[in-house]
Each structure stands twice: as C-alpha cells, then as structure tokens.
Amino acid sequence: QQQVKQSPQSLIVQKGGISIINCAYENTAFDYFPWYQQFPGKGPALLIAIRPDVSEKKEGRFTISFNKSAKQFSLHIMDSQPGDSATYFCAASKKNAGNMLTFGGGTRLMVKP
C-alpha cells in the first residue's frame, strides 16, 4: 500500500521553466513533509521540508506548496537549470513515530539546455 503517491514519474522541462512535482497522502497523522534530491551515484540530500501549519515554504528557487484539506503537497522549481536534473523524492513522517520516513515513488527530472 503506497501511502505517499508521487507524480509524474518523469518530467522534462526547458531551461528557465518551472518544474512541478506533486505528492498526495492519505494518512492524516503525517506531520512533516521533506523533499529529497538525488543525483546519479549519490545519496538523497534533503532539499526543503514543510510542516502542515504553513501553506508555503520557499528556499531560493525551491518552493513547497501544502494543501492540508486536499492532503497534497508539491515542489516547484523556478528557473529550472540543467544542474537540477536529478531524481526527486517526496516523503512524510508521523509525529512521535520514531522519525520514520515514508517515501513517494520518485520523479526523474531532466532540464534541457
């Protein structure tokens, strides 16, 4: 049972465009939603994270939008660059549950020059 559904599986964006990756969850006990970026041959790196008490969080070109009522959250990459080409994983964890992460299936992003 996939508790965090991520879409699309792959995404191609032109340089300078906006990349949008979406995630949806069912379990309302989730209260922390990180995004990880993984380059080939590397481990996942924490990119940005949000808690459900805010609707948006921005760090540089990366923004998380959170819709608690719809149980959805998304990552927006503004002014996408070829160096952003990587696999992105959304994740979720529950409060007081030992910091266990439930990952989405991943999105392979390619930014064309």
Next chain:
Amino acid sequence: DTEVTQTPKHLVMGMTNKKSLKCEQHMGHRAMYWYKQKAKKPPELMFVYSYEKLSINESVPSRFSPECPNSSLLNLHLHALQPEDSALYLCASSRDRGSNQPQHFGDGTRLSIL
C-alpha cells in the same frame, strides 16, 4: 561532500562470501539507519539504531546483520547473499529519533552479487 561516509563505494561479491559495509558520521547523531535502494525506486528502510541499540528491523533476512559498535559507526555484515540483494545500500543519520529530525544520507555502497 556528504557528512555521512560510507565504504566501500562499490562491492562485488559471490553468494558464498562474507563482507561488511561501513558507515561513519561525526555529527554527534544518535540515530542511524540502513536503507536498500533498487534502481528507479525510493529507499526502503532496513534497520534503525537509536543510541547504539537496534530499535527497528523491517523483517530483513538474517543474511544481513547490522552492528553499531559506537555512536559514530554503523556496520552491515553480509553473508550468503542472493542476486536479488544487488542494490545501493544507503546509510543515514539524524540527531535522534525525535519527530521531524532531518535524515542525512551517505552516498551509499553499490553492491553487486554474482
């Protein structure tokens, strides 16, 4: 550079071999994790250590044996592995197992079973 160091980066072993993967962090973190990642898939949790004690074993076969000798070091001992165990093995650490603690991943060991 990642603050979680994993060695070796690559490992090829036969099904009868015994080998070990090593993970080290010097961030003072007291929670450490082993994950398995297959190609084009998200990481799957295998084990969690908290304050050097095993707290989670996600029904991992006994041919994988974790060990946490001290707060900075985590090992994964491998014996009699199967070809389907070929994968990227990732180590991660967090300050502790409290809520919302960021997990920091190493770059993994790419394991191939012949």
